[in-house]
Amino acid sequence: MGWGTPIGRVRGLGSAKEGAHHWWQQRLTAGANIVLMLWFILSIARMPSYAHGDVIRWLASPWAAVPMVLLIVSVFYHFRLGLQVVIEDYQTGERRVAAMIALNLFTVATAALAIFSILRIALTGSPR
Amino acid sequence: MATARNPARPLAPHLQIWKWGPHMLVSILHRATGSGMATVGTILLVWWLAAAASGRDAYASFLSWFTGDWAALGYILGIGLSWAFFQHLGNGVRHLFMDLGANFELKRNRASSIAAIVFGVVATAAFWAYIMWGR
Secondary structure: OOOOOHHHHHHOOOOOOOOOHHHHHHHHHHHHHHHHHHHHHHHHHHOOOOOHHHHHHHHOOHHHHHHHHHHHHHHHHHHHHHHHHHHHHHOOHHHHHHHHHHHHHHHHHHHHHHHHHHHHHHHHOOOO | OHHHOOOOOOOOOOOOOOOOOHHHHHHHHHHHHHHHHHHHHHHHHHHHHHHHHHOHHHHHHHHHOOOHHHHHHHHHHHHHHHHHHHHHHHHHHHHHHHHOOOOOOHHHHHHHHHHHHHHHHHHHHHHHHHHHHHO
């Protein structure tokens, strides 16, 4: 059960100074995703149609826009952690570094685009 | 780092070596559905949101890829992604129980693996039945 000094063992961090952070964040976002994604799936199923007007009317409400932004944050963080594990399993060396950089760029870029789009609809109503 | 790797070392047993069982199927499906949603699902979700925020014309051109002549593509992606979500959800909940140290007994673990597969298919069918006929 561990190496190093007693105080180091008590803190449970090891030389990586990180411990179970990745594992725990994955579980926390998994729990949040259950609630947020079930809400999203039900909202999609109950939408009167997928015409532009109906989608805008739905997303312009704070009761849809705020959970949608929270969903983007939680789900995207969750998939970033998950794809990191996939990359670590199948790539080594420089390719692993390049894949991790690409993953971070993909996650941040798509999350920024999604959140900006939600806020634009929520704050300006229906754009023409 | 990479040069220190000895290619002559034996490989860990993998997909083509272990005897298949339901627990193994849900394990690899969890990774496959998660990776699929994270890539294809993310691009579609963001495209949908950005098109809706860009206005009527951009949204119409988004929809045109998944309706009319392209309806088959819409159904393949829609049914595929919704099944991927329910499969990932069912097995994800199973994993949360295993994180607590429960459900490692062989029979129960096997039963919960089968339950996750059944849940994925049944929930997907119920979701689409509601969208087609329920509202």
